[in-house]
Amino acid sequence: MTHLSTEKIDVMALWEHCHHVAAGGIVLFSGEVRNNHRGRNVSHLYYEAAEQMAEKMIADLLDEAKQRWELQIAYAVHRLGNVPVMETAVVVVTGAAHRKEAYEANQYIIDRIKHETPIWKCEYFADGQRIWGGHCSCHQEST
Template sequence: MKHIQNTEISYSELFENFRHPQSGAVVLFSGEVRDNNKGRAVTHLEYEAYEPMANKMISEILEEAKSRFKLNQAACVHRVGRVEISGCAVVVITGSGHRKEAYDANRYIIDRVKNEVPIWKHEFFADGTSEWGQNCDCISDDHHHHHNNHHYERAE
């Protein structure tokens, strides 16, 4: 599966094709572009990626999550290029026998993708300025940001 694409992500199509007879829980996370960030009006985002490495890393993260959380299936697709307000930038879908594993795995996958995969976010503001931003909004239980140092305990 190609995990990086430069066309609109159809999460409803991904979700529709995401069925497994042993999955009692399927969780879909969609990262959407919002119209503001830190009090500033946002007009759109642009994403860039080193695609060969990004695809490989996302595949590895998904395989690890499947094993760690006993998933029946897992998928992740991230946009590159221009993404408008309310547009979908990234989707993660996880399916397992029970909801706890599906939710935990989904969070694990998106946090690792945002923290580790070579994808860069360029944010454009209504005042005409722009900034290259941190791609990770990974928040722990104590609400501090973690970049390249988030550790997960292996689920047994």
């Protein structure tokens, strides 16, 4: 199972796929590209990653969350390359016997992906400028 994709993420197909007979609560988080950031018009985002490392880290993180919250479902996929406004950049789906565990695990997974996984984001603005950011070890330059 791959956790990185250069293809458009089909959120509804993931939702259809991520069910389990023992999961009473299923949580789907979808991180969408919005058209603005700090008062500036965004045209699109671009993501790059240390792919082998990111794949392993996400897989390990999902395994850890499955154990910690006794999940029946733990899935995450992050988009790479250009992601237009109103498309999905990242999805996390968790399923557990109860909603509390599904919610807690989902937030834990997305927070760890955003802050620890070697995936970097560049925001492209309508005025032609761009800014790398959104990760603790990201580029911090504006061009």
